[in-house]
Every structure is written in C-alpha cells, then in structure tokens.
Amino acid sequence: MISVPTPAFRAVKITTSKWPRSLGAFLAALLLAYSASAQNQNIEFTKDQFNGDKEGLKTALKEIKLGNEWYDTDPPRYEQALPHYLAAQQFNPNNALLNFRIGACYLGSGGLKAKSLPYLQKAQQLNPQVDERLHYLLGRALHLNAKWTEAIAEYKAAQPPAGLKDANARQNDINKKIAECQSGMALQKNAARVFIDNVGPNVNSSAADYGPVITADESVMLFTSRRQGGVGDDKDPETGGYFEDIWQSVRNADGTWQQARNLGTNVNTKGHDAVVALAPDGQRLITYVEDGAGDLHEASLKGAEWKKPQQLGRRINGGQSHEPSAAYTPNGRMLYFVSNGSPKSNRGGHDIWRIDIEGRGDAENLGPVINTPFNEDGIFVHPDGKTIYFSSEGHNSMGGYDIFKSEWKNGQWTKPENLGWPINTPDDDVFFVLSASGRHGYYSSTREEDGLGSRDIYQITFLGPEKPPVLSGEDQLLASRAAPLRETLLAPPVAIASAQVTILKGTVTDADSKQPIEATIDLVDNSLAQTIASFTSNAQSGRYLVSLPSGTNYGIVVRKEGYLFHSENFDLPQGAAYSEVVKDIPLKKLDVGAKVVLNNIFFDFDKATLRKESTAELQRLVQLMTTEYPSLRIEISGHTDNVGKAEYNKDLSQRRAKAVVDYLTGKGVAAARLTSAGYGDTQPVATNNTKEGRQLNRRTEFKVLSK
C-alpha cells in the first residue's frame, strides 16, 4: 500500500531511461570507455588495472552490481544504491561512470542532493562524454549548491539530443531551471534577516524529523519523525527508514523544548502517519494517511488524549487524488487544503483549495494568483486569518519548492512573495508554519553545519527589515565658531598735543626792583641758528608762556633794552613727553659787575671746540658788542663741576672761555674789550652733590667789566 512517497519526500524525479540498466551494459560501458593509468584519468575496474588486488576488485565489482540493482529499478532506489557505489568508490575513486552514478544517486536521494557536485565534477574531469545527461546533472548539482552562474552555463550546455520524444519537455525543464537560478541570484543578494536554529536534540533525532505544526502560542509542537521507537517500530521495506509517526513536544518557559513523546496508538498506526495541521488552539489535528492515493484525516483532543483520526470525507479527499496538506482558519470553519485531484483544477499538479468545513458547497480553488502550472503544497494559514504561507515550485522559486506568502487584501490575494534566502534554498522547502506573533517560523531543513542527522526541524527567527544603525555627525556650521575672528574695535588714541610739547612759563621781572617787565622772548632753533618766534611778557604781570613742540634744541632769549639778556636752553628731542617748566626770569640791568650765564653755548665733550648749535648765542654776543654797546668790555669765564682734577678742570674752563673770545675777535670785536678766564670748579652756583647741581655748575658766563 505504501507506494506513494510520503509528503516530505516527493523527490525530483530524474529520468534514467537512457542510462545503462544492467550490469552487463554497465560493464560494457566501462570497457568501452578509454582507459588510462595517470591520475585524473579514467581507471576501469579491470584486472589490468588491479592485477595485484584481485579480491579487492572482485568485492568492488560485487558492490557495483548490488548498487546497479537498486539503481535500475523503476523508480530507481538511489538511497539504497548509494552505499554500494560508495564502497566501490573506496576501491577506485577514478572511474568516470561510477562517479557519475554516485552523483546521480545523491541528486535523487532525500536530503543530500548537494553532495552530488564533487562526484559529477570528477566524472566530467575523467570523461566528459561519460553520459549525455552529464551537463544537466552537473547543472542540477551546481544549482543545488547555489552556484547560480555556473549552473546556468551547464543547463545551457545540456541541450537535449535532437529527435528525442520528450525534447520539448526537457527544453522547458531546462528553461525553468535557468529561470530558477536567476531568481536565486536575485533573492540571495537580498537575503532575509533571519536566524535559523536547530530546535535541538529533544525534538530532532538522527532520523528524519519534519512537518512541524504548532499552536498559535508556540506552546506545543507536533511533528513527523521516522525515528526508531514509534508505534510502527519497523522499517519501511520500500524506503529503508522507519515508518513515520507523529510526535509531540511541549515548550518550556525558557523557550527550550521538552523531550518529544510519541502521540500514541490512537493517532499513530503501524504504517506511515504524518501530521499535517494543528488547529490554532491545539484541539484538533489533521493527519495524512496513505489510504488510497493519500487522504487527510482529522483527530480531536479530549482532555489529554487524542481521539482516533477520522477521514475528512469526500468533499475534501478525492478517491483518486492526493491530498497531502491542509490548514485550519483561525475560527476553525474553513479548511485550506492541497489536492491534485479536482477536475475543476486546470492548473496542473497540486493546487491549493479552500472549503467551508460545515457547509455543503464544493471546494474552491484559490485561483491563478496562488496556484501555478507547477505544484503547490504545504499550506499554512496564519492565526491572523488573512495571510497564507505555502510552498510552490512555480512563481519565482529558486529551485524545487520555495515557501511563499500571500495576503487576502481588498478581496484578492496579493502576489505571492518569496520568503527569500536563506529560508528558501535551491532544494525543496516545504511545510512552514508561523507563530501568531510572526516572530518565529518552523520548518524542516537539511543543514550540514548544525544538523543532528537527516532532516531536522528548525526555528526561524524573523528579524524584520534591517534596522538601520544611526551614525553621528559633527559639524561646525558657523564659520565664526569654526575659525573665530577677533574683531575688537578699540577706540583709537586721543590726540594729546601735550605729549609733544613743553610749556615754559613764568614771570619776567627786574632783578633789582622785582617789578614785572615787558620783555621780548625770542625762541631760537639752535641747530639752524634761527629765531623761530618772538613773544612778549605781559607788561603788567610780567608773565609769559611759550609752547615748545618737541624735536628742537631751543635757545630762549629774554631781552629788554637796558638789561642784560637772559639765555635758557631747552633741548627737546622728538617724542619728549609733556612737561611744564616754570621759570621766573629776573633781568639784570646792564651794569658793571652784572653776570649772565650763556646757556646756549655748547662744546664737544671734554673739549674746547664750539659746537655749531652755539652760533645763535655767539652772534647775539657779537651784536651786543658791536651794534648795541660798542664800548662794552666783558669777561668770558668758564666753569666746571668738581668732577676730575682741579688743574685739568681749570685748564679746560680756560680754554673754553678763550674759544668764545676767539670767536668774538674773529667777528671783529677788539681783543682789548675781551678778557677770558678759567675758574674751574672754584665758583660753583649750585651744589656739586647732585646731577642737576653739577649741570648748573658747568657753564660759560659773561660779566660786564665796563660800559
């Protein structure tokens, strides 16, 4: 009775009609193939090649024969053939045809299809002509290993020989496979963000475990397993594994699953029993039983005990049709199911249908948006009642069945959306259920990296769309902050004339009477020997004030008819600070014995050479002696401070007095009217203890000797 493959294992059928069927034919093929001994060259299973190991050769040939027996049945039993071929391969890994067949066996077996690739590649290396199906099978192997581009190349090379009866069908198949590879390439680029975790050894065994169904809250999982220890604890003679049974595991609070237990004899029989659906509340389940062409049965839970499943009836199960999958709607009234049997289905293969369980009407095909000319299977209705998940070989499958999602929106189904890589793979991906929260899905898969043997049940955690990380930037958006400028607007200096001026002021009086005098004040630029300006002191007060801008060596001459002139010097270099000088000037009558200091006569340092700045004063003396008082007799005397030796000072003062006299005589003043005298430091007018005093003591004087 158990001739129809169980739901999870409807393997891709590989056409074998063109392959050698018997040992004799196989051996003939081996003999016909060229032989060579070098590595990577085809090595035949012949005595020539293995002369030293006749026993080994004999055993290998025997294994080949046993393998061929399984391989050549119809349909071929690849899984049974494989161990024999692998044993022969141990003896001689370099036979093209054996490698080809091992590859073909892997491709045709349940969960290990991807392993076919190295054998087929080796076969091609050893003999590219080993079989006319080599390109196609290589394409399949590459496809199953997600080597999309290479697979497409092999598919394109696998043009069916002309004149074949099924050439069109083969070409269509190749075209579809190429399209699948193209879908795969696109989907893999945009991988779904999921974690895929093996649900662990309490659920999974070393045998095949698959077809998980869950309650909406993920608290209970039922699944199908071909492990030892079930109700039908015996091996299926057809396929070799233990008969299927339904098992159950309960979830702990921490998310781990408890040790699975068999659902018991009410549900499980000695034959194959597979779970198909569980009502969201966990109170009803649907099983698949291989009676007739394969039908759906329903069981309900009474307390802790499952009642015996009952056939769902002819509205659902067709007599000659195959119903491998079903799902309840959340309210339990509608049933979605998969069938290949309705004459109303014009879409080929298995389609998805929907029926009102309690009603009387016919089942309704979900229509062309969902159902394709290829097979659909593995229907699941999300507890939200409007989203379905199903598997299909059509749409944009990347190979075999892929899992799709569609929503009932505005009275129609949305275009099915491929759940994407890595949930879907190039191989069959069927039977997917999703928790009510949408966070977790469950399905079965064969994954070498974390598998516990054969197919295992995995939990998919959906991470949702990518959560974009947030970067932080730092900007200096204001130039004044990024590159501050100092923009202090300082008020400029105020113009202060005083900074450049010396104010000289005082009172001019008669030295004897102390009465104010209206005198003339000449301002002389000594360096130019020119009178810059002349002022007059006030007649009543005798007051005067002159402003002396800095930058000039000033000679100031205060003079009045009948008086001896008074000479002051103000040497004010450029930038000299403001100052006020009060200088009261007592003018002396021009009487015998009167003396005046000639403040504007200058000598070179330590010498008796007259400097040119003395010119103005000397000319005044000349004028006094020649024009104003032509008979005046005077004495010119030199005086020093007390620094240095007295004799030296006396000599210097004498020479300096003489220099003045010489100047005057040179200008035409009779020598007889002039006397010179050097008094050294003997006639101080001030103390020699201060700098200022010593300055006053260094002087040139003139004294009226007679009028």
Place this chain on the structure above:
Amino acid sequence: MMQKLLFTICLSTAGFAAQAQVDTVRATTLPPAQVAEKYYNSGVAKFNQKSYQAALQDFDQAIKTKADFGKAYYNRAATRYELKQYGPAVQDYNQAIQLEPTSFTAWYGRAQAKQALGENDGAEQDYGKTAELKPDYAPAWYYRGDLRFEKGDYQAALADFTAAIKADPKYAYAYHDRGSAQRQLGNYAAAVQDYSEALRLQPELEVALLNRAAAKRRQNDAKGALADYNAYLGHHTDNPVAYLGRGQARFEAGDYKAAADDFSKALELKPGYALALNNRAAAKLKLEDFKGAEADATAAIQQNAQYAEAYLNRGHIREMLRNPAGACADWRKAADLGIEAGKSYAAASGCE
C-alpha cells in the same frame, strides 16, 4: 566740539584766560594737563602690545582722572573682554553707551560681551541696535545671524546673513553661514552654492569644504562629498571631525570597510572620540563583526552615558549577537533618551 572743550580747559587750567591777548596765537592751542588722555593713550599702546593687564590699569587711571571719559570706558571694556572679564566689560560698555549713545562700536562691543556671557537675547538686541545705527557694518548682521541660527531660527538667520552680504559682498563668513542656514532649511543646492562662494572668496576657510561635503551627502552626491572630504584631508590630516565626516560618506556609499578605517583614524587622532566609536560600531555591524561592534558601542556609551544613538546601535548589534534581552534593554534606553524608533524596534522584536 571736543577740540573746543580742550581749548577752554587749557586756558582755565593755565590761568591765562584773562591775558589771552598777550600770549600769542600759539598759546591758544595749548592743551591742559591731559593726564587722563595720557593714561588712555598709554592704555591703547599697551592693548595693542597685548599687555592687557597693564592696559587695564592705564584705563583705570584714565577713568579715575576723568569720570566722563567715554572712550576710556569703551576701551577698558574691550580690554576686559580680552581678559575674559565679560561681566565687568558689559558694565563698562553700559557706561560708554550712556556717555556716547550713538557709538555703534559700543553697542557692538556690548553685544559681543553679552554673547560671551551667554546672554544671547541681550546680545541679539545689541547687534540689532548696532545694525540700526550703522547698517553697512556687516559684522553686526552676521553675528546676529549666528545667534538666530543657534536659536534654530534659520529663516531669520538667513535674512541677517543676506544683509551682511549686502553690506559686504566679500564677506566669506556670511556666505558660509548662510550656506549652513540653507542646509538647515533643507535647501541643499543653495547651501552648496553659498559654501562654494565662501571658498572662492576665502580659500583658506576650509571648514566650508567639510560643510559642503555634508550638504552634498544630503543631496545623495556621495562622489562630490568624498571629493570635498579628500580635498580637505589633503591639507589637514589632523582633524578627527573630517575623518568622521568622510567615514559617514563612505558608509552611505556602502563602503563599510573604508568607513571603519576613517573612524579608526579619527579615533587615533582623538582617543575616546565617542562619535567615532559609535559610527565604527555601525560600520562593524554592517561588516558583521558583531563582537567588535558591540565593544565600540559600549566604549561610546562609556564616554557618554546619555548617548541615545549608541544605545540604539548596540541594540541592533546585540540582536545579531543573539542577546535579545540586551538588545531590548538598549532599544528601550535609546527610546528613553529620545529616539522614538527604539520603542518600535523593541515591540517588533518581541521584547517583553
């Protein structure tokens, strides 16, 4: 006016008012003692030599000698500003403004001092008064624009920068900041244009390159942005902010490895740079170096316990590290710190 005043003081001080006729013309130009002015000028000289403390003493003396010496108050304020004595500076500017209410420089100076004190409203008003007294004084508009920018009033800031540019068409800073105002207003093309003009007028104002790059990034002109960052980094390899920016541009261009390299460079230049740590965490997340990413995000949070983005990113990272509890806690913390998305991430990920 001042000249006449000085003349009068001069005569009375010297005591010659009555005898002016006998003292000759020269005497009439004679100054008074001008002790305050001497101190004042000495203060100016010292200020210009950057001897601010000494300048301050001179201005003190000038004011002591002459209590109504407006310019001395003004310059003492400027000196105090240099000495970062902003409060006393404002006091002096107050005096200066009282003595010379139409002196725009005093208003401007007080605005600056108030700004330094963080009294931005007062500063804004004073800049406004400066602009009113002297509309062609571009800095008044410019700095008021900056204050308005910082208040988030980009439209008003934009108007001020435009007025500054009108007053001084070669004012690179005003172009630059107007670019920034445009950027904040979402007018990226106008921003790029203004930054470009700022650079044309003042090529050494290279912060404009960084800001132009950022504006280009917002225009999705990754190539142009990278060119600007590269131009900047060609001259300044010591600015971590520039590496941070280029890293962002590279990240946005999908070149996560190069982005991470830039963030590393920023961190080399500025160890513990929280923003670079956060951004490198994001790049490492993209590169699927989850452990490294978590370490970076954690380090960023150590630098700044209120760093919402770093919490958010660490949430994403911890999700990938299969630490849902940690991820949930981080998303929630990010939400608490103001990133609303944190809540929805937590909800979508089944956080309890």
